[in-house]
Amino acid sequence: GEDVEQSLFLSVREGDSSVINCTYTDSSSTYLYWYKQEPGAGLQLLTYIFSNMDMKQDQRLTVLLNKKDKHLSLRIADTQTGDSAIYFCVRRTARQLTFGSGTQLTVLP
Amino acid sequence: GAVVSQHPSRVICKSGTSVKIECRSLDFQATTMFWYRQFPKQSLMLMATSNEGSKATYEQGVEKDKFLINHASLTLSTLTVTSAHPEDSSFYICSAPDDSNEQFFGPGTRLTVL
Numbered sequence: 001g002e003d004v005e006q007s008l009f010l011s012v013r014e015g016d017s018s019v020i021n022c023t024y025t026d027s028s029s030t031y032l033y034w035y036k037q038e039p040g041a042g043l044q045l046l047t048y049i050f051s052n053m054d055m056k057q058d059q060r061l062t063v064l065l066n067k068k069d070k071h072l073s074l075r076i077a078d079t080q081t082g083d084s085a086i087y088f089c090v091r092r093t094a095r096q097l098t099f100g101s102g103t104q105l106t107v108l109p
Numbered sequence: 110g111a112v113v114s115q116h117p118s119r120v121i122c123k124s125g126t127s128v129k130i131e132c133r134s135l136d137f138q139a140t141t142m143f144w145y146r147q148f149p150k151q152s153l154m155l156m157a158t159s160n161e162g163s164k165a166t167y168e169q170g171v172e173k174d175k176f177l178i179n180h181a182s183l184t185l186s187t188l189t190v191t192s193a194h195p196e197d198s199s200f201y202i203c204s205a206p207d208d209s210n211e212q213f214f215g216p217g218t219r220l221t222v223l
Binding site for chain 1: 143145150151152153154155158202204210212214215216217219
């Protein structure tokens with residue numbers, strides 16, 4: 001299977017929380033990142049977590065890492081229409097990055 | 110954070126022509142840069158690793174004669190799509206790691222081949 005897997009689509013109502021999930025197979029990752037890509041735009045680093053951490057919170061964003069299950073999640077609290085974008089789970093080993101397929105988040109009014 | 114630029118941001122060309130895309134690290138030096146390709150609504154696929162002063166390393170399935178990479182200096186890598194065809198139309202993104210190995214991405218180049 002794919003090295004980094006994500007579900008392709010997620011729809012939430014404005015104001016609700018969004019949870020985007022990611023699983024990976026290679027446990028040698030040093031960092032795990034979440035990138036945001038808006039239509040026709042480049043990549044924006046949202047947040048990251050070091051592989052020896054379990055959780056990281058940054059304003060509306062919460063990243064949870066379960067190393068045993070090789071599962072990473074990104075929670076966006078109080079989701080807004082401006083959060084509609086594709087979110088990529090990315091793992092880093094040495095100097096190389098491996099991207100997940102991306103999750104298209106649609107925020108409904 | 111560090112800044113990586115790409116030029117041009119958009120290019121439209123005729124089939125059979127060659128197109129050069131530049132990737133620059135603006136405030137740091139990068140001995141290595143990475144070139145990615147992204148098809149519509151798909152993930153980024155690593156095409157090649159550009160190494161300053163030596164040959165690029167291409168990922169499996171990427172034609173090195175089709176996608177020429179030149180890492181001319183510590184701040185510039187170029188990707189030339191030779192004899193472009195419509196199937197080469199895509200979004201090309203470069204990235205460069207700084208001294209702490211954090212990757213910084215360029216804004217991307219949208220290539221459309223008619």
